[in-house]
Amino acid sequence: GLPYEFPESVLDDARRQADAFDDTKLQGRTDLTGETIVTIDPADARDFDDAISLSRSNDGHWHLGVHIADVAHFVPSGSQLDQEAQKRGTSVYLPRHVIPMLPELISNGLASLQQGQVRFTKTAFIEFDEAGTVVGTDVANSAIKVTRRFAYEEVMPILNNPKKSFANVSPEVRQLLGNMFELAMLLRRRRFALGALQMGIPEVAIDFDNNGGVSGAHIRPHDESHEIIEEFMLAANIAVAGILGSRGLTFLRRTHGDPDELKMRNFQQFCQGLGLTLKKSQDRKEIQELIRSVEGKPEERAVNFALLRSMQQAVYSPEDTGHYALAEEDYCHFTSPIRRYPDLTVHRLVGQIAAKRSPTPQPVPELIQLGKHCSITERRAEKAERELIRIKLLRYMVDRIGEEMDCIITGVESFGMFCQGVAIPAEGMIHLSSLSDDFYVFDQATRRLTGSQTHREFRLGDAIRVVVVAVDIDRRQLDLRVAESSPAARKKKARPTASDEHRHSVHPAGRTQRGSGNTAMHRGGKKPKGTVKKSKRGKKR
Numbered sequence: 125g126l127p128y129e130f131p132e133s134v135l136d137d138a139r140r141q142a143d144a145f146d147d148t149k150l151q152g153r154t155d156l157t158g159e160t161i162v163t164i165d166p167a168d169a170r171d172f173d174d175a176i177s178l179s180r181s182n183d184g185h186w187h188l189g190v191h192i193a194d195v196a197h198f199v200p201s202g203s204q205l206d207q208e209a210q211k212r213g214t215s216v217y218l219p220r221h222v223i224p225m226l227p228e229l230i231s232n233g234l235a236s237l238q239q240g241q242v243r244f245t246k247t248a249f250i251e252f253d254e255a256g257t258v259v260g261t262d263v264a265n266s267a268i269k270v271t272r273r274f275a276y277e278e279v280m281p282i283l284n285n286p287k288k289s290f291a292n293v294s295p296e297v298r299q300l301l302g303n304m305f306e307l308a309m310l311l312r313r314r315r316f317a318l319g320a321l322q323m324g325i326p327e328v329a330i331d332f333d334n335n336g337g338v339s340g341a342h343i344r345p346h347d348e349s350h351e352i353i354e355e356f357m358l359a360a361n362i363a364v365a366g367i368l369g370s371r372g373l374t375f376l377r378r379t380h381g382d383p384d385e386l387k388m389r390n391f392q393q394f395c396q397g398l399g400l401t402l403k404k405s406q407d408r409k410e411i412q413e414l415i416r417s418v419e420g421k422p423e424e425r426a427v428n429f430a431l432l433r434s435m436q437q438a439v440y441s442p443e444d445t446g447h448y449a450l451a452e453e454d455y456c457h458f459t460s461p462i463r464r465y466p467d468l469t470v471h472r473l474v475g476q477i478a479a480k481r482s483p484t485p486q487p488v489p490e491l492i493q494l495g496k497h498c499s500i501t502e503r504r505a506e507k508a509e510r511e512l513i514r515i516k517l518l519r520y521m522v523d524r525i526g527e528e529m530d531c532i533i534t535g536v537e538s539f540g541m542f543c544q545g546v547a548i549p550a551e552g553m554i555h556l557s558s559l560s561d562d563f564y565v566f567d568q569a570t571r572r573l574t575g576s577q578t579h580r581e582f583r584l585g586d587a588i589r590v591v592v593v594a595v596d597i598d599r600r601q602l603d604l605r606v607a608e609s610s611p612a613a614r615k616k617k618a619r620p621t622a623s624d625e626h627r628h629s630v631h632p633a634g635r636t637q638r639g640s641g642n643t644a645m646h647r648g649g650k651k652p653k654g655t656v657k658k659s660k661r662g663k664k665r
Contacts (some may be wrong), residue, residue, distance in 0.1 A: 126508055127212050130227050137204040138227040144232055145198070147242035150267045154247065154477065157269040160296045161191065163237055164353050167275035172237040173462040175245070175270055177354055178303045186252040186307050190360035191268050193235040194244040195461035196471040200225065205333040206468075210494070213501025218512050220332055224463070231462045239273040242431070246474050248360040252307065255313040261363040265478045272297050279349035293603035298320065302649050308352040311359060312645055319451040322415060323435070325428050328549040330513060338520040341548050357459045358450070365454035368473060369444070374485045375473055376466040376495055377456050380438040380447040382406070390569055394584075397570030398423050407628075408451055425532055426585020427533045430571065430648065440466050443489055448619035482537040513601075517550035525592050528607050533586045536571040543590060543604055552602030554590065559606065582606075 132649050161177045177189035199205045209225050216223040224231045245268050251260040272293065282290055282298060283305050290298075316322065331340040361378070368375050388405035395402045395414065400423065404410050411431070417423045435449070440457075447455040458474070461467040469486070476483040486494070531552075535542035540556040558566060562575035571584040582588070590604040 126216055126223055127208075127502070128223060130208065130411070131204075131591075133204045134208045135227055135229075138198075138229045141198045141205070142229055142234055147244075147267070152265060153244065154264040154266040155243055156189070156191070156245075156247070156266050158563050159189070159268065160271050160300050161189075161268050162272050162274055162297060162300060163239070163270050164274045164276060164279055164349060167277060169275075171224075171231045172270075172273070173233075173235070173239050173267060173460050174353070174357065176300075176304060176353075177268075178300060178307060180303060184254040186256075186303075188250045188252065188307065188356065188359065190248045190250070190356055190459070191237070191245040191266060192247070192360070192459050192467075192471070193237055193462055194246050194265065194471070194475075195226070195230070195235050195468055196246070196475055197244050198230050198234055199468060201472060205230070209465050209468065211636070213465050213498045214505050216505040216508055219330060219510055219516060220336060225465065226462065235462055237268070237270050239270045242267055242269050245476070246458075246471050248363050248474075250359055250363050252311075256307070256310040258359075258363065261367055263364065263367060263474050263478045265475055276345070276347075276349045278467040279352070280347055283348070299604075302339050304352050304356075305348065309348070311355045312351060315355075315451075316412060319412070321408055321412055321429060321449045321451075323432055323449060325425065325432070331550070332514065337517055338516050338548070347386060359613065360593070361456055361458050362450075362454065364470060364474060365452075365456040368456070369454040369461050371477075371483070373483055374442045374488050374491060375456060376440050376442060376491055376498070377444065377446065377454070378466070379437055379441050379445045379455070380441060380449050381436045381445055382448050383435050387434040391430055393569040394571060395427065397567070397572065399428065400427070408448075422587070423585060427582060429534060429584055437503075439499040441499075442491040442495060464498075465501075466495075469494070513549075514600055515597065517548065517603060518595055518600065520548060521550050521552075521592060521602055522595045522597070525595065527592050528589055529592065531588050531590050531604070533582060533588055534586055536566070536573060536582060536584050538566040538568075541573070541588075543588060546587075551600055552590070552592075552604040554604045554606060558593075568652040 156177070159177045161175050163172045165172055173195075175191040175194040177191065179187045181187060199209060205226065211224075212225045214232075215225045226235075235243070236498045237245070245266045247264045247266040247268075249260075249262045249264065250258060253259050258400060264587060279301060281288075282293060282301055286298075286302070326346070327344040328341050329344045330338055333339045365375075365377065383406070385406065392402045392405040400414060400418070402410055402414050414432070415427065418427050438447070438449075444453075446453045456462055456470050457467045458470050459467065461471050473483045485491075529548070530546040531543035532546060533541050534544045534551065538556075540558075542551060543554060543555045544551045556573075559573075559575075561576045562580065564573045564575055566573055573582045574580070589607040591607050592602070593605050594603040595601070596603075
């Protein structure tokens, strides 16, 4: 159901915009083409929608310029381009392929902030004092010329070797990179000190051969060069939302509601099951301290998985409900109008403010519907990406039936475990029926399965070695079983917990015997003590 080919009327509209574009006509724009400005993007990026300038005044204040591609200049409200962009809602980034929100003539051409080319931008100017506190913000319709384009991989060697010379990197650019790093790390420390959460699981990227087949996988690097851009994009989004909010305007915010109290209590219990302490389950600073405490430890992945599952999803909405994870009252998306429609709507308001005109926001009912639509298209794009990756990984696994591989347990349910490969991030299922050595008890609060007799334990986030049993591409299924050498199959002494009294048994036929909340499945081995036996006549004995 993803939109693919652009209608001819939309392509015609893009061509008209290209014909009308004149980069020498800068009337009504702040001319920043003489400034030292850089972009930092992935090496394989095709469009560039953000650029950075930064200086420091004699009073020690930082003056940051976040320059974002002025897509609104090429996509007037109500035009054919606008209607198609709104319909799509977002670009879709599939493995080895992109379905853009806008035709490439715009997204990869006129609006893309290419090195050495004059490009129109919307700029957020932000002034910080020496402590990193915002002391002033402003916006402008601007024009820039990128001095140097960097891939992420090129930045850290320059920062780590200040005395070494690098080709095509001028002293001004080196100074800019050094200032960017210093300010970004200051903002990052300040943001976390104020209660922002750093959540997430390392992102795995798939490697492909020349025929589009999977050849391997790797963890996407995420170093300080990525954090520099993250901090400045966050700062710009917050600054623009603050400017719009202070004027009483309605606009599409990026909201993230407070987590459900019950889910966070379950997360608290889960942490206790791992021997970790979280006294106040809704306290962001305590949660952040918990996340820091498990960095680099075996529990890290388990805690991050569980926390992400306990949180609400962020959505687009005009409602002023704040952003829980960022600990911000005003937040919106402003920095990616090439690939996200909500950013484009924000740009139009920013452009009117920069031009000293009275902004004309959309009516609230329209924004509510638009926010729901954009949230849906965002989820659809994410689902499509996951689905295609899953198909490609399953095709890769077809030739590996019978092989062993290392996995991480990503989900534990009463019927079995979901696992994701470490070397190849294929996700499969270990059905409880394959654990035929014991009667396994499922504890919902701590997301673990425990053998009643052997005390073997399987927990969310555990490392586990598995055998590939079967692959069904049509059903998107990968069946696994625990390998005999698995490190997750640990023996432990039985230690009764407070929840033991509330467990209940489900026999292979699926009939519940007693209790409420947690589930135990009997799959082979000795029948656990306490199970009621029946005589041939059906009477209890």
